[in-house]
Amino acid sequence: MATIEECRAALDTLSERMTAHAAELRGKANLDRPIACRLRDLGEAFHGRLKDGAFVDIEQGDDPDAKISLELTSDDLVALVAGDLDFARAWASGRLAVKANVLDLVKLRKLL
Structure with missing residues (x-):
């Protein structure tokens, strides 16, 4: 089980990666939405x-x-x-649950 600090570091890495690619994604994945990431095993978010x-x-x-x-x-x-884990495979297998409208889900997949 990863620690809360490791999860925060992973989210910071994801943020840095997404920010670096934001310019090239503008227009393709325009989203302005609040997002939550809930960690089942830690009971944290x-x-x-x-x-x-x-x-x-x-x-x-x-x-x-x-x-x-x-x-x-x-x-x-x-x-x-x-x-090390593919978004689509994790979602299809139930390891990742995503709650979003269909258009947001398509855009989110492009971002990740």
């Missing part, structure tokens, strides 16, 4: 905002009003960010 292709304002804690929510284990979060 992080929330932030997807804005212009970047993941910004990441804070510990849940956002029950998030328009997009991801639920997975801490190890799966770390593996997903590291590239």
